[in-house]
Amino acid sequence: MTSTSLKKPSAIKFTIGELAEELGITTRTIRYYEERGMITPGRTDGGQRFYTRRERGRLKLILRGKAAGFDLQEIKDVMELYDVLPDSQVEAAQAERIVQMIERRVADLDIKIEELIALKESLLEHKQTVEGWR
Amino acid sequence: MTSTSLKKPSAIKFTIGELAEELGITTRTIRYYEERGMITPGRTDGGQRFYTRRERGRLKLILRGKAAGFDLQEIKDVMELYDVLPDSQVEAAQAERIVQMIERRVADLDIKIEELIALKESLLEHKQTVEGWR
DNA sequence: GTTGACCTTTACGTTAACGTTAAGTAATAT
């Protein structure tokens, strides 16, 4: 039995430039997120970074979080909730803590969603008003 | 007929400190928003600022916008849509432009709302996973 | 009319989230 048959399908690698272009950001930005400890790419023998689908996924998450109006620290906090080993290693107390943090985050999101909907309805009302002027 | 009977109920005035405390921000912040042209308080004979309910309303709008993740320029742009004279002075073409801008803003809001909902559902899914560990 | 709390402008400081060189190294195509 060779090791090839055991290989996970995550052998797909991206350079920093490829990812940057795909995501519409600069390489500086990607390195900055690494500086902030939000992603941890691998390195080639020569010392250049490479990224797997996992890192690409995390980057997309960061961008979505930013689009939603969260700062990098908040996004990191949320992402760390996903970084817990999915093992039975996790004690019940620890799992409970995580669940509670998730619930708090969801509550925050609900508030933001309500704010946005309120803004939207206010805009739509004003639209009706302006349309009445024609 | 005296002028008192014609007086609008907006004679209520606030000092900058009162507003700051009520809204949970600093006076510096309020002055900064004025610098940015987002509010235009009145002045006493002595030169001190005073704010009416209108300005208080605009401040609240700014804070809601910020909570929703917009920057000050975006908020200003949106608020200016409300500042058009509600007269028949507005030409049809102008009204049409405003309606279109409102529609673009609403579309932006819809995208942000979708992002937030997607994040929320992702969190809720993860919550299920973690709960399975107990 | 004086005091103390609150206000004024001016101006420099701060943090987040990158942008922008610069000087050098690695990967790749020919």
Add this chain to the structure above:
DNA sequence: ATATTACTTAACGTTAACGTAAAGGTCAAC
């Protein structure tokens, strides 16, 4: 083998959104 092209670190620059301190004027109460 060499020439591009893309990568590396290091470091200083930039913008938004205020914070903070100084030096002084105003307001309300007594």
